[in-house]
Amino acid sequence: MTVYTLYSDFNCPFCYALHERLHGLEVMDQIEWRGVQHAPHLPVPMVTWGGHLGVELKQEVEMVRRLAPELPIIVPMGKPNTGRAIAAAARALHLDHSRGSVFVRALYRRFWCDGQDLSDQEVLRKEALRQGFTAEELVEAGATPVDRLLNTWGDQWEETEHQGIPLLQRQDGRLLVGLVSLETLKTFLAGT
Secondary structure: OOOEEEEEOOOOHHHHHHHHHHHHOOOHHHEEEEEOOOOOOOOOOOOOOOHHHHHHHHHHHHHHHHHOOOOOOOOOOOOOOOHHHHHHHHHHHHHOHHHHHHHHHHHHHHHHOOOOOOOOHHHHHHHHHHOOOOHHHHOOOOOOHHHHHHHHHHHHHHHOOOOOOOEEEEOOOOEEEOOOOHHHHHHHHOOO
């Protein structure tokens, strides 16, 4: 039973951390994950970030380390364009929600623990196979009804009061934005 909607992007360290916390609280069966691209301008393939962008990325990772010290996380060389990864995740969830959820979690980890470029079709193909899908199903599929769903997800995210990520929305419309303390997250999930 879906009670919450989670708007998230693979290249956001706060999204990764919230996703892992929701798994740890064993509530993912109540959450509909919706991938949204908050930085569609990022290049394919991923490029190394230097200068102020590199500093900003390091600061984001350090903030996650302070807020969620229990989670493994590295400073990747940059941030990937996540359009392909989000589309593959949507297809996986559509084909088999249980395996699709494992695929989504694995993609977060491929980037935030291993530094792999999620805009790389080969990275997505290998993970699809690891999770029991074929590359044709998830990565090489032409236009499918699921692709229209991606537009709907983006539109619904933009219609919320806050277009930040991660964004967790309850059925009553209440929003939780960003990576918050575990206690705040539990309170939100309890409906208080």
